[in-house]
Amino acid sequence: MNCRLTSAGAVLDFIRHNSIQTIILDSSVSGCNLSDLIFQIRKYLRATPLNMLVISDVSAEHFVVDVITAGCTGFIIRPYTLDTLKRHMRIKPEADAVHVSEELLAQGQSLLATGDYAAAIGEFKEIVAEKESEGSDEARRYFEMGMQYLLERKFGKAIVAFNNALRLNSLFIKAYEGLAEAYRGRGDMQNYQEYLQKAADEYARMDQFAEVKRVFAKITKQDIHAPNAYNTLGIELRHKKLYVEAVHAYINALKLSPQDENIYYNLAKAQMFAKRFDDALSSIRKCLELNADHSEALDLYRLFTKVDWNDDKSAKVAENNKALNQIAND
C-alpha cells in the first residue's frame, strides 16, 4: 500500500497502525524537524527493519549529519534520477554477511511457526553464536566505523555502516526473541526467561547506540577544532551515566592520542563509575606514568589505594573502601 502524508504528526500516526517497509521523507516535511521525526520513527519501530530515505534540497553538512545520526538509510539530493531512487529503494539488501544471517532468521521463524522447536533453536543459535563468542562484537564494530566515517565526512559510508549496525542489532533481538519462544514451546521456562532478558539487553544497547549517535553528532558539528572528538564524547556520555559507552569512547580516543594523560584520567573515572575498580586503577597508573604531577589523578590514586603515588606506585585497590564505593554510587 502506498500512502502520501504531508505532516510529521500524520506520519507518526500512520506507522502506529500500519506495517511499513519503506518511508520516503522530503526535507521540507512540516510539523517538526526532520531529524527529530526520523529519530521518533526509529524509536517507535525499534527492531523493525525498514528503509527510510530522505530526499533533500539541502546538502549542508549540519543537516546531513543530523539525519544520518537520527537513522536514515539513504540520502538523495535533488535533482535525482529515477535510477538513483530505485537503487536506494531496493528492499533486499545485498548478499553480505548480515544478509546470510537474515535468511537464517527467516528460516528459524518459519520453523517456529510450524512448531518445530528443536530445528528453530538450531537456526537461531547459529545467528547468535558469533556474538556469544568472546571478543566479537560486529554490531559495535560497524557502529564505530560509522562514527569514524562521520568524522572523516564520508557520509555515504557512514550511512552504510550505521545501517549494518542497526541490522545486526535487530537481527540479534529477533533471534533472542525466537529462542525465547521456541524454549517456551518446549516448556523450558528457564531458558525462555534467559533469552527474553538477552533480547531486552540488546534493545537497551540499540537505544544506547541511538543516544551515542546523537551526542556525537552534536560534538562533530560544534567542536570542529577539537583534537579528539571521542574524548569529548566520553565526557558527555559519562555525565549521562552511559558508563559502558563512555569507556568505549575513551578507548577510541586513546587510539588517536595514545600519549594523552588526560584521556587516561577520564577513562579511569568512567571505569570507576562502571564499578570496574581494578581497570580504573590501572588507567590512573598510566595517567601518572605519563604525568606524575597530574593533581587530579594523584587524588584519585589516593582515593583508590589509600596511599600516595610517590610512596607506593604498585598499590592495590584498598579493601572495604567505603569512600570509593560512595563516590562510585553517586
Added chain:
Amino acid sequence: MATLGRSNIRACPVCGKMVHCPEERHTLLHCRNFLLKQLYQESVPFRRKMLQERVNSLNERLSLTGQNLLDT
C-alpha cells in the same frame, strides 16, 4: 533592584565564565575546559591564537599538557 543584590553570578577572573556562587564548583580545571570548548569552536585565527595562549598558560599552572578536556 532586588535581583541585583540576590544575584550570585559573577564572571570568573581567569576564564570569564559566568559562575553561580557558591553552588557551582569552579576550579582552574573548569577554566581550562571552558577555554578549550571556546577554542574548539573558534574559527577566527587571531582569536584562536589568543585562546591558545591562555590555555597554554593554564596548562603550565596545572602541570597539564595537551588540548583535550578533562572530566571534572
